[in-house]
């Protein structure tokens with residue numbers, strides 16, 4: 001199979017952002033070619049949300065995103081909102097539900113979202129080509145950009161980079177977008193895995209031995225950000241939504257703090273327990289509100305062995321601190337292999353927030369995860385992909 005010799009727009013990357021950009025530009029009558037090296041478009045969409053795609057969030061706004069420039073994402077998010085995407089979902093009759101915290105999921109399958117995008121892209125002027133390797137992008141001249149691929153050479157006036165970040169390499173992630181950005185003079189905000197499980201060192205793992213699989217609601221905090229959601233013990237350390245969320249704020253060497261009992265006032269509750277159950281030990285008191293094995297592990301770590309009535313003042317204070325502000329220092333993360341997203345990316349100071357266009361090279365655009373905009377867990381990353389893809393699609 002060979003490619004057309006020229007078209008108006010080449011989009012590299014047929015993921016969430018690339019497909020949204022293609023359908024928007026296609027609706028404007030632009031001749032669009034989408035190129036992807038994967039076997040099929042939208043592989044991360046299929047995998048997402050445990051197979052049900054958490055496709056947006058009812059409460060999405062700029063404060064749900066991390067970026068060196070916190071204001072950059074505002075314009076796109078306000079010009080293509082969660083409700084605009086929801087209108088498309090409704091137009092296609094896709095069944096959906098709110099799971100929790102405004103997170104909107106498909107009732108049936110992520111495939112519904114991918115099928116919807118592909119149906120919207122089913123226009124004579126949009127060509128989506130998979131299994132194509134891109135070897136070179138030459139500087140733009142009068143003919144536009146010249147893109148050399150395993151299926152031939154194509155010229156385009158506009159080039160959109162939608163190749164995503166480095167997370168989940170099994171889904172075809174590469175550093176292509178960053179390399180093209182550098183080639184055209186852009187700087188890259190340092191990347192690292194985000195929305196990723198933590199690994200713990202030997203001592204912490206020994207403390208939490210046998211807890212793998214246990215989940216409990218906590219408030220996890222790191223560097224000023226706090227999330228009240230589930231924490232899950234794994235055989236390597238910690239995961240679950242609260243942990244994935246704080247991982248985006250974490251740098252090597254930082255501590256995280258855990259409030260194990262976010263739903264009660266720990267100090268008052270301990271006082272009540274000591275009065276009501278003076279002969280009880282810490283483990284059985286903690287087991288009132290925590291899974292039994294976790295109660296035992298925390299009580300062992302705290303080290304108070306006496307009956308409740310005998311606890312000294314300093315010991316009570318230590319128990320309160322350990323339960324409400326327990327400090328842990330992860331020794332790392334499970335890396336890009338297990339990260340949902342990549343933090344950092346193409347520096348937004350060098351991109352237009354209205355069009356996503358490069359300020360270094362006419363006709364060049366960057367959208368989706370390759371840009372230094374990273375959402376919280378909960379549908380925010382797809383919303384950024386839809387919004388940035390749509391906005392670029394209006395101008396390419």
Ligand code: FDA
Pocket residue numbers: 012013014015016017018035036037038041042043044045047048049050053054055056132133134162163164165167168171172173174175176339340341367368369370378379380381382383385
């Ligand atoms: P995306 O990664 O989707 O697409 C990039 C495309 O570029 C891919 O098709 C890839 O093959 C292609 N490509 C890469 N390098 C190339 C090259 N050199 N040549 C050609 N093509 C190339 N978010 C959310 O909001 N809700 C959710 O439920 C989930 N769930 C989820 C689960 C899992 C397991 C992961 C890993 C991630 C999520 N996410 C998520 C995050 C979400 O998937 C992610 O933020 C978006 O897919 C980003 O969209 P992009 O289009 O920018 O990149």
